[in-house]
Amino acid sequence: MSTRSHPAHDPGEPSAPPPPHPPSHAQAPARAQAPSHPLRFGYGTNGLADLRLDDALALLADLGYDGVGLTLDHMHLDPLASDLPARTERVARRLAALGLGVTVETGARYVLDPRRKHGPSLLDPDADDRARRVDLLLRAVRVAADLGAHAVHCFSGILPPGTDEDTAWKRLADSLGPVLDAADAAGVPLAVEPEPGHLLATLDDFHRLRRTLGDPGLLGLTLDIGHCQCLEPLPPADCVRAAGPWLRHVQIEDMRRGVHEHLPFGEGEIDFPPVLEALAATGYQGLTVVELPRHSHAGPHHAGLSLPFLRAAAPPDGPVPPPTRPVSPLGEPSATPEGSTP
Incomplete structure (x- = not known):
C-alpha cells in the first residue's frame, strides 16, 4: 500500500466570514494577452441544499449565473426516484426557461447509503456494492443526456482498508468501463475529479487512469481549483x-495549502485573476461552478457574493455583463452555521 500522504477530509464549518473583496484587474501584474474564450460561471446545488430546486434555479438565474452544477440527491433531483425520467423532463424545461446550462454532479454524501459518506464507491471490495455506484453513474449519464448537460462528474472514492492500490486501480478501471460505454452512446463526457484523500487524488493520478483505459475520447477531467491549491505541486494557474486538453468540468472556490476545506472567495490563499486568465486561454467552454457544499446554511448569501467576485477576477473579455433587471437583496448569513455536516 502506498504511504503517500494526502490532506484529511474537510474539517467542520468555520464561523461566518466577512464578505470577500473582489480583486481588481488594475492591481494584477501585467501579463501578455493570450487568445481566450469567455468564461461561463455556475453555482453548485450542493451549496443550496436548503432550497427547493425550482427556487435554487430561479435564484441563480436572477443573480446572472450562466448555469448550475446539479448534484443528484434526494432533496433536488433524486437519481433513485421511480419517476426519474418525468422529474428530469420537468427540470430540463425549467433550465431551458431560465436559460441555464448544466453539469450533472454525483458527489451527494449519502444518496446510496445513509450510513457511509460517499459509499459505496467504485473501489469497494464487494462487487454488488461497486455495481450500485456504477448504476448511479449510469443513471447520471441518462439524466445528463436528457438535460443537455455538458458533462457528468464523478470521483474514485477512498482506498478501502485492507485493499492494495493495484487492486483498487483495477477495480476503478473495470467499474468505469460500462459508464464510459454509456457516455459514448449518449455523447456526454465523463469528467473524473481528483479528490484529496481519494485513490485518484491528483492530476498525475488522472493520467494514470487515462492511460490504463486506453485514453478513451469521452474520458475527461473535472478540475477543482481549490484542490490544486491544496495539494498539487504546481500553482493553480499552471x-x-x-x-487544458482534458478539461470537461471546472469547480472553483478558495482554499489553503494542505487543508482540504472549501472556502468562500477571499478566505483562502488563491490568486484568482491568473487562474481565470489561464482557464480562458485554454478555450474551455463548459461551466466553472462555485463549490461551497458546507455553506448551504447561507447559500443565497454566498451565491450573491461569488459571481461579482469571479467577474471582477476574470479576463476583460470574459463573461457577458450581469442582467439589468433588478435583483432582490439577499439576507446575511447567521453568525452560527446551522446544519453543517462534518
Missing part, C-alpha cells in the same frame, strides 16, 4: 494550463 495546473489549469497543464490540464
